[in-house]
Amino acid sequence: xxxxxxxxxxxxxxxxxxxxYAVPAFARQTGLTCNVCHRNPxxxxxxxxNFKLRGYVLNSLAANEKVGNAKDLVLSKYLPFSAMVxxxxxxxxxxxxASQNNAAGFPQQLSVFLAGGFASHFSGLAQVTYTHSDDHxxxxxxxxxxxxxxxxxxKDLDWGITLNNNPTVEDLWNSTPAWGFPWISTPSGVDPxxxxxxxxxxxxxxxxxxxYGMWNSHLYANVALYRSEHAGASTPVTGExxxxxxxxxxxxxxxxxxxxxxxxxxxxxxxxIYVNSFPGAASGLKDSYVDPAFDFQYSRPIGANLLDVHxxxxxxxxxxxxxxxAEGTAAPAHHLDMFKLDGVYHWxxxxxxxxxxxxxxxxxxxxxxxxxxxxxxxxxxxxxSGYIAQFAYWPVQNIDINVNYSGYTKFNGAVSNYDGxxxxxxxxxxxxxxxxxxx
Numbered sequence: 551x552x553x554x555x556x557x558x559x560x561x562x563x564x565x566x567x568x569x570x571y572a573v574p575a576f577a578r579q580t581g582l583t584c585n586v587c588h589r590n591p592x593x594x595x596x597x598x599x600n601f602k603l604r605g606y607v608l609n610s611l612a613a614n615e616k617v618g619n620a621k622d623l624v625l626s627k628y629l630p631f632s633a634m635v636x637x638x639x640x641x642x643x644x645x646x647x648a649s650q651n652n653a654a655g656f657p658q659q660l661s662v663f664l665a666g667g668f669a670s671h672f673s674g675l676a677q678v679t680y681t682h683s684d685d686h687x688x689x690x691x692x693x694x695x696x697x698x699x700x701x702x703x704x705k706d707l708d709w710g711i712t713l714n715n716n717p718t719v720e721d722l723w724n725s726t727p728a729w730g731f732p733w734i735s736t737p738s739g740v741d742p743x744x745x746x747x748x749x750x751x752x753x754x755x756x757x758x759x760x761x762y763g764m765w766n767s768h769l770y771a772n773v774a775l776y777r778s779e780h781a782g783a784s785t786p787v788t789g790e791x792x793x794x795x796x797x798x799x800x801x802x803x804x805x806x807x808x809x810x811x812x813x814x815x816x817x818x819x820x821x822x823i824y825v826n827s828f829p830g831a832a833s834g835l836k837d838s839y840v841d842p843a844f845d846f847q848y849s850r851p852i853g854a855n856l857l858d859v860h861x862x863x864x865x866x867x868x869x870x871x872x873x874x875x876a877e878g879t880a881a882p883a884h885h886l887d888m889f890k891l892d893g894v895y896h897w898x899x900x901x902x903x904x905x906x907x908x909x910x911x912x913x914x915x916x917x918x919x920x921x922x923x924x925x926x927x928x929x930x931x932x933x934x935s936g937y938i939a940q941f942a943y944w945p946v947q948n949i950d951i952n953v954n955y956s957g958y959t960k961f962n963g964a965v966s967n968y969d970g971x972x973x974x975x976x977x978x979x980x981x982x983x984x985x986x987x988x989x
Contacts, residue, residue, distance in 0.1 A: 576606065576665055584947040584988075585899045589856055591950070591988070592729050593894070596815070599722040603708050603764055605697025606675060607667035630666030634659070638984040640736040644977035646924055653738035655682045658984070661690060672696050674713075683737055689754060689781050691719050691728065705766035712760050716753040717776060717802045717823055720762065725845035725860040726804075726821055728753070731892040731906055732938055734952060736982040743919050743962045744912060744932035746866040746886050748823045748841040752794065755780060760802065770819070772804035789832040797826040797836055806845075815849040822864075828872065835872035841865070856896040864888045870918075879918040886912035886932065902942045909935040919962070921970040928970035931963025936975075950986040955979070 576587065584591065587598030594602065601607075636659040641652050660680040667673040674694035680687045697710035712720045719728040727749045745751065760774025778796045780787055789795035806819030822842040828834055843864040850857050866886040874882040892906035916930030936958040943951045961975035962968045968975055 576601075589858065589896050589899070589902075592733055593724050593858060594722065594729075600708075602722055603697070603710075603762075604699075605667070605671060605695050605710060606665065606673040607697075630664055630668075632663045632665060632989065634661040634663070634986070634988045636660070636734065636984060636986050638734075638736065638982060640738045640983075641981045642739075642977075643979040644973070646740070653736075655737065658682050658737060671698055681737070689715065691716055691753070693720050695720070702765060707763055707765050709761070709763040712762060712772075712774065713758070714760075714774075715755075715757055715779070716750075717748060717756070717758065717774070718804075718821065719753075720760070720772065720774070721804060721821070722770065723806065723817055723819070723845070723847045723860075724858075725817070725819075725847045725862050726843075727862075730862065730890070731860060731894070731904065732940055732954060734950075734984055734986060735954065735956070736980055739956065739980050739982075740924055740961075740978045742910060742932070742934040743925065743927055744886055744910060744934075746841050746843075746864045746888050747794070747825060747839045747868075748821075748843065748864060748866075749888060752776065752800075752823075752825075755792075755794070756796065756800070758802065762804075768807055768809065770804070770806040770808070772802075774802045775799040776802060776823075787832060789828055789830060791830065793829055794825070795828040795830075795832055797828055800825040813850055815847075817847040818844075819846070820844050829876075835875050837868065837870045837872045839866060839868045854898050858894045858896070859892070860894075861891045862889070866912075873918070877917070880915045880930075881913075884913040884915065884918070886910060892938070899947065900944050902940075902944075904938070904940040904942075906938040906940075907935075908937070909933075914963075923969055923971040924973060925962075926969045927962040927964075928968055929963045933960055933963050934958065935960045948988040950984075952982075952984045952986060954982040954984075956982070 587595055587601055589595055635657050638655040638658040639652055645651050662678050664676040676692040676694065677690035678687055679690040693712055693714040695710050695712045700707045700709060714720050716728050718726040721728065724730060755778065756776040757779040758774045758776035760772055762772035764770045776796060777799055778787060778794065780792055800823055802823045804819065804821040806817055808817040820843065825839045826836045829837055841864055843862060845862040848859040868884045870879050870882045870884060873879045888910045890906065890908040892904060894902055894904040896902045910932060912932040914930045919927040919930045919932050921928055936956065938954065938956050940952065940954040957979045958975040961978055964975065966974045
């Protein structure tokens with residue numbers, strides 16, 4: 551390595567020391583320990599998926615209290631608040647120009663959660679987060695929902711309505727973008743030049759409402775509609791300075807089937823979004839995106855341990871008419887294909903080891919994916935591939951000590967000199983160490 555990332559330094563930082571998302575407010579509300587809903591946060595167990603599906607509540611008199619004789623007022627005995635702090639350090643294989651080696655986040659992230667049942671059948675998880683890089687608090691992943699049960703075709707139907715600010719945040723599985731691997735990661739690394747829209751580009755920037763249902767504990771479906779809301783921007787929305795301004799509404803869809811056989815569990819599904827967007831404005835020419843995707847999740851207990859495998863594939867087709875007219879791309883028609891596969895092995899609830907591979911390919915465009923030091927592409931290709939290795943130790947259920955190595959085999963279209971300024975793909979490799987505390 552070009553910098554002094556020594557094994558001894560890694561060990562020192564690791565022992566001297568996740569995105570979020572074991573929420574102790576739920577543990578206080580239900581009286582259950584964190585590992586009932588999570589194998590290791592944020593991975594949900596079968597119980598945790600049902601807890602989320604049914605509105606983040608248990609029908610337990612011990613957790614709620616009726617006030618007076620009113621039948622229309624049910625309040626939690628406990629304030630549904632909790633907090634999370636994430637401290638981290640990132641070491642780079644090669645420093646970015648004119649920057650110091652190692653980037654400390656103290657904290658990288660500090661979150662406050664309102665999480666639990668708020669009224670009969672109405673509950674949610676609302677997160678407000680301070681980020682080190684922005685040095686301010688802002689609204690983060692939020693999912694408010696009404697949940698109920700019915701019968702359909704002689705089978706149980708769990709159904710509900712969700713209000714949220716991030717497509718896929720309402721999902722029950724850890725194979726879709728909002729809750730996908732890696733659970734925590736560095737904010738200081740160099741990001742690839744391109745990624746599908748549904749892979750986090752709209753997170754926290756939209757507001758949506760949708761309906762969902764799980765029939766017979768097997769078939770799940772969810773449809774939602776999203777509008778741009780641009781947190782921090784003036785209202786009414788003008789779209790100025792914003793990359794994506796949704797025209798009308800953007801429909802999001804999700805369908806999945808889950809099945810147990812023997813000691814095995816499998817979920818297979820599809821999800822996606824269709825967006826018409828005005829770049830930098832609220833009217834005019836549009837760019838359009840359609841992102842169909844497929845995913846799976848497989849689990850199998852092995853004695854007291856557990857193997858989890860997650861995979862997702864996204865195929866984005868875009869017609870960038872507005873960007874083309876503004877000479878921001880060489881041609882309007884583009885596509886991106888993203889694939890990610892990860893496996894996590896849990897030793898009881900104390901340790902986990904994970905490995906992942908990822909790849910993005912797409913249309914070459916020397917205008918859209920232009921040359922620039924560190925962040926650009928020398929040949930106009932968005933092709934990026936690599937791997938992640940992660941180890942986590944949970945001394946207690948609400949504290950995680952985490953080390954992560956991320957490596958790139960290709961970055962923005964090339965292995966070497968990918969940016970035209972003599973930077974190689976492997977120069978963006980990082981060692982990330984973190985202390986993650988939930989309380």
